[in-house]
Amino acid sequence: MTLPDTLADWLEYQQRQHAQPIALGLQRVRMVWQALGAPSPARCVISVGGTNGKGSTVAFLEAMLRTRGLRVGAYTSPHLLRYNERVRIDAREADDAALCAAFARIEQARGAIPLTYFEYGTLAALLLFADARLEVALLEVGLGGRLDAVNIIDADAAIVTTIGIDHTEYLGTDRDSIGREKAGIARSGRPLILGSSDVPDGLSGSAADAGATLLRLGLDFAIVAQVDGWRWSTPAGAGHALPAAGEIAAVDLLELSLAGPRQPENVAAALAALWALRQRLGWAPQDYARGIASVRLPGRLQDLGGTPDLIVDVAHNPQAAAGLAAWLDAQPWVLTHAVFSALADKDIAGIGAALGARIAHWHVCGILDAGARGLDAASVAARLRMALPQAAISLHADVHAALAAARAALPMRGRVLAFGSFHIAGAVLERSPPQA
Structure with missing residues (x-):
């Protein structure tokens, strides 16, 4: 069979390779990933799930880590103008040639295993990240969490931003059911940051059952408006992966670069993830404040x-x-x-x-x-x-x-x-x- 030549042809081809546009489940995509050698996408991985705010949270993480001087990849979806937006390495979109080459490798590895459009894209991003030898990979969950293709990777830390009613035909019709699906990105002994103060029992209970270390907005970290901006902080003596007794972390921020009532919480969750991973990634409050101030994200107010x-x-x-x-x-x-x-x-x-x-x-x-x-x-x-x-x-x-x-x-x-x-x-x- 002759493979597609252009990115547009590849994307059109992918639409025909599975009978359903959305087909949740990890078995097929994991088999193909293993056939590709299952390389690690980065030395450290952060997954971001939730109903809303995922793209903004990834953008804040990406900017903070890059300001810190780390080599970062970001995978997000959907795109606004170009498919290439979905895969960024050091803030540069993957070019057509790199994406096409990754798709060709996936096509050779999958054999007769059907993949959806999203699964092709996820595997391509993971391959390109692995090739780039990144220090950090940021993976936005496409839909749900437990059965989303991104979840073939065991993240070192995960974030769930908000839980709202959406995609009910796949995730359930109430916040508890949806929360249980979102909690599927949690891993035992690793931090799960809950970026909302309104967390359904289905999310917190499932994450706790999985053995994740829960970090909660309003309990383990907070963001508070100041006269001249915002202050993110952790309470003294907070347990889990947060500071030892008497140690307080704080980051002072100017007015946030993204508008919207949820953006302070998205910033707070991103900072909490970096604090939880500070022994691996370091901790640089001034760099992080500059990174947050630099974020510009199209289509968000x-x-x-x-x-x-x-x-x-x-x-x-x-x-x-x-x-x-x-x-x-x-x-x-x-x-x-x-x-x-x-x-x-x-x-x-x-x-x-x-x-x-x-x-x-x-x-x-x-x-x-x-x-x-x-x-x-x-x-x-x-x-x-x-x-x-x-x-x-x-x-x-x-x-x-x-x-x-x-x-x-x-x-x-x-x-x-x-x-x-x-x-x-x-x-x-x-x-x-x-x-x-």
């Missing part, structure tokens, strides 16, 4: 400027939409129109309910390039109306038509909020780069 102002965000489930609502409430009021769409497996009514009357008008489009997960504009609008029967909703052919209509309908001092699926954020960013 990203202000693209213009008149009216254009904000882009990837909030695509009710928990993320609630955070978006809190951010809107903290801003000076202006008339806000939304450009919105989401995939078929998302709780679109729940997203609408979280935002409610904060959105004066919804400009809705479909997502037609996502296979079975896509929806047309009418279906998106129908789901929104389940929660917002009186809402003003317009249907548009695509995201660019929706954006043009929103801009035309608003006064110069208004706000366009383009959010939902990564498909929406990516399409807006491609056509509307940030203004200087």
Whole structure:
């Protein structure tokens, strides 16, 4: 068989190699990884799971470790503009040639074992990290934790950011069930950082049963607003992997570089992971503060400027939409129109309910390039109306038509909020780069 030549061809080929776009389970991907020799992706591995905040947490870790002078790889998903965004080595995206070469190695090793698109990408990232001889690899969990392809690697420390209701057909319909799945990235005797003060029993109980060392926001570490920024600290005498009696760790931060009500907690969890691993990675509070201040992450309440102002965000489930609502409430009021769409497996009514009357008008489009997960504009609008029967909703052919209509309908001092699926954020960013 002739193998694909280009990255685009490889990605199209991968879509056909498994009957389902999502097929959780570790047996197939672990067999292929072992056939590839199962090399260690780095001397130290940190896995990051959770419903929301994973990408931001990885970005904070990456920036802090690189400011410290370490060689770091980061694997995240999905991407906004280019598939290459998913695999970064020393903050540089993997090029097409490297990804294609990794895919060819995977294809030779897998034989007749079917792999999903995500599993190909995960294996490719692990191979490229191993080849790069990294000091630290940061692995974002794609979906859940226990059965996600990333979980073939035993992380030296793991983070669970938040637990919300999402992917219920795979993870369960309540926070305890979802928490138990997320806890699957924990390992016995190794730190698991819980980056939320609202932790369901299913998560903490399963992690404790696995023998993980739990580090909890608000108990083992904290982040508190100061007059001139934030202070992250651990309490004196905290147990587990935290300081010995009388030892207090603290990091003073300026205003955080990423907006959003959850970002302080994401920073706190990232710092807690590095503190727990300090004997392996060292501890450099000033470097970490500089790293945090340097983070820029597209699509997270990203202000693209213009008149009216254009904000882009990837909030695509009710928990993320609630955070978006809190951010809107903290801003000076202006008339806000939304450009919105989401995939078929998302709780679109729940997203609408979280935002409610904060959105004066919804400009809705479909997502037609996502296979079975896509929806047309009418279906998106129908789901929104389940929660917002009186809402003003317009249907548009695509995201660019929706954006043009929103801009035309608003006064110069208004706000366009383009959010939902990564498909929406990516399409807006491609056509509307940030203004200087």
